[in-house]
Amino acid sequence: GAKVVLGANIILPKKALKRDNRYQQDKKRKLCKRRAAIEPIIGHLKSDFRLSRNLLKGQVGDEINVLMAACAWNLRKWLVIATIFLFWQKLGLFFVKYLRFFVVLDKKQFC
Numbered sequence: 001g002a003k004v005v006l007g008a009n010i011i012l013p014k015k016a017l018k019r020d021n022r023y024q025q026d027k028k029r030k031l032c033k034r035r036a037a038i039e040p041i042i043g044h045l046k047s048d049f050r051l052s053r054n055l056l057k058g059q060v061g062d063e064i065n066v067l068m069a070a071c072a073w074n075l076r077k078w079l080v081i082a083t084i085f086l087f088w089q090k091l092g093l094f095f096v097k098y099l100r101f102f103v104v105l106d107k108k109q110f111c
Contacts, residue, residue: 011035045069 013032049069
């Protein structure tokens, strides 16, 4: 495929060249690890948030579609965290009411 798309270089994981020094080899390895960490997230966005099919027109439509899918991904993460927090609060495992009491005790101990 293409090596450059819209001014962005595409990095493919491949064996290091003999002429590369240690720094260049480590740099290439680190970039490929970063890409490998992102690939599963893109797969989930495609399957869970309809990123595989774009109904918006042009490059701007592509950008809008990706941003909406990423926002939905983040919103879903925040909702899961909020649900867990509210569940703990309902069970009484998270003592928001008594937090002031503990802070006052700590200040008295240090004075």
